[in-house]
Amino acid sequence: MQLNEWYFEYEIQKNRPGLLGDISSLIGMLGINIMTINGVDTMKRGMLLGCERDDQANRLASILQTMDNITVVKFRKPTLRDLLAVRHGRYIQRDEDDKKTFRFVRDELGILVDFMAELFKQPGHKLIGIRGMPRVGKTESIVASSVCANKKWLFVSSTLIKQTLRNQLIKDEYSSDNVFIIDGILSHRKANEQHWQLVREIMALPSVKVIEHPDIFVRQTEYKIDDFDYIIELRNDDNEIIKYEMNDQMDLNNNPFKQFDF
CATH class of the missing domain: 3.30.70.260 (ACT domain)
Structure with a gap:
């Protein structure tokens, strides 16, 4: 029973x-x-x-x-x-004003991976944004969570190993069981219309989409922060401020996002 x-x-x-x-x-x-x-x-x-x-x-x-x-x-x-x-012996920090925002520090990567894996296991559309400074562990946590959830992950745009910016997928990659990973900054800087058309197709799928740097992503698209089901903030420590030093009037190939080329 x-x-x-x-x-x-x-x-x-x-x-x-x-x-x-x-x-x-x-x-x-x-x-x-x-x-x-x-x-x-x-x-x-x-x-x-x-x-x-x-x-x-x-x-x-x-x-x-x-x-x-x-x-x-x-x-x-x-x-x-x-x-x-009850599994980890502590509660995940949650924003008091915005109930869909959850906060982690780098020492809590194990809990973060477990949290995202549980979200990935849930069927249907799910849009997750993850904020954090360079090299804090955002992409690695998404990949590890996909493994824990027994899901295949696909980089639509990423800087994990080298710059990846895709304009098309093969037929089998459109599966709703996949986790699609998009780097909002890289897509904002480098993408052409073919890439954004692909992004729109992926966003329409009943699948999990994880957007790194969602605040930059929404500047280029018709989506809003309110469209995200969950926002995750990952910091090196509790005192770190997640800050994007940028000037919209500057050449995007130069200074505004230079610190994020990692």
Whole structure:
């Protein structure tokens, strides 16, 4: 029988010996399986639970509310952030004002790869933008996520090894199972109309598209930042500012994007 998943997170108010054992025993007495457990903060723990019936979870939630030593923070069907939090022991940073923007630093590349891989596994159209300075690990993370998701990745424009700028794909490459990677800066600088026609064809596919430097990409196209399903920001550290030093009046082959030729 397939179990219904629930995510339970609680904050410890009084950390006495045997507290976790008491909670685990209660969950077991109600016939609920603990599938995963992990600390998600200094005084918080998260659990992924498996229930045969949702009324078991509802009964557990009502009992937990009466316990003095803990405060129930979350009790719900798990979101992707919940699954990754209990898997990695920390929550992904999310912009408070823009809920589709997620922030990572270079030390969290493992979590970033796991996060994107889960997004790649979801069927249908998905437009993902990723911001970051040169050599922070953007393209490598996209490729690694594609491997984890068992997806084939295709560079439409890229500077990972050498400058790649494609004007056409072969028939088999139009598969909706592929992950299409576009470097917004390279396409903005170097592309001709054939390349942009290809980009429009790819954007119409029910597949995953990952745009590096989405803010530059939208300058050249009819797309807007609001069209993106997710925006990922990757920094070397929390204090780094992602900045594009450019002057639109200057020759695009010279100074504006010179720092991004890597």
